[in-house]
Amino acid sequence: MYRTAASRLRALKGRTCRRVPARFSSSIAAATTSSSSGGLLNWFTGGQSKSIPPLDFPLPGVxxxxxxxxxxEPGKTKITTFPNGLKIASETSVNPAASIGLYVDCEPIYEPPASFGVSHLLERMAFKSTTNRSHLRTVREVEAIGGNVQAAVSREQIGYTFDALKTYVPEMAELLVDCVRNPAFLDWEVNEQLQKMKEEIAEAAKNPHGLLLKAINSAGFSGALANPLLAPRVCTKCFG
Structure with a gap:
């Protein structure tokens, strides 16, 4: 049995060697020569090799x-106030990326009971269609410069941020101001976001941790600070 297996193995080796193309013979020979000279072994063990340069050797032309x-030293924050009351806080950094944020006093503490959840809707309508560009164009312009936009609502303010390379700061500022000041509020976009708001509220109702934090905030604060961040289910019907 062993003799039969050995003979079959020799026959298989013979057929394999005959099938190897001639163009691979030179590379196999070179690899055999390199291995026999100890180049690959020296490279793994950290020794010197004639064919492979050491890792601490500087590459030519690089x-x-x-x-x-x-x-x-951390950058110093500079605050500039314009005659119309607009304040700009700027900070110089060695980081090649830039971040621009626009913060508006439009948050739940300013909402009367009849309009609870308006800031929630404004957050979801951020960076949608404006009077100057469509939502698709906004997305394409952000993608073209490798940027990232985001909107977030807190109990005291709503913030719109744009992150990209410093080279595109003028484009970032123009798009950010246009999206904040000139929203179109198209009917189909508003209805779409209202539906997503209802789904978000339904998911939040299944989260015990979120419900507990909401109850703690309502118990700890009174007046405007106790207003909810998410729109109540009843208010979403009024928006529609």
Missing amino acids: ALPSSLPDFV
């Missing part, structure tokens, strides 16, 4: 970047 200093 400019090394300057090393970072041990201490980088």
Whole structure:
């Protein structure tokens, strides 16, 4: 039995060697020579090799970047106030990325009981169609510069942010201002976001942790600070 297996193995090796194309013979020979000279083994063990340069050897024609200093002083925040009351807080950073945020005093603490959840709807309507560009165009412009936009509502303000490289700061500022100041509030977009709001409220009703935090906030604060962040289910019917 062993002799039969050995003979079959030799026959298989013979057929395999005959099927190897001639164009691979040179590479196989080179690999065999490299392995026999100890180049690959020396590379794994950290020794010197004639064919592979050491890892600490600088590559020719490659400019090394300057090393970072041990201490980088944090940027100073500069606050500029315009005659119309608009305040701009700017900070210089060595980071190649830039972040622009626009914060508006439009939050639940300013909502009367009849309009609870308006800020929730405004958050979902952020960066939709404006009087100057469609929602698709907004998405395409953000994608073209590799940016990221986001809107978030807190109990005291709503913030619109735009993150991208510093090169595109003018485009970022123009798009951000247009989306905040010139929303179109198209009927089909509003209805679509209202439906998503209802689904979000239904999911939040199944979250005990979120319900507990909401109850703690209502018990700890009175007046406007006790207003909910999410729109109540009854108010969504009024919006529709």
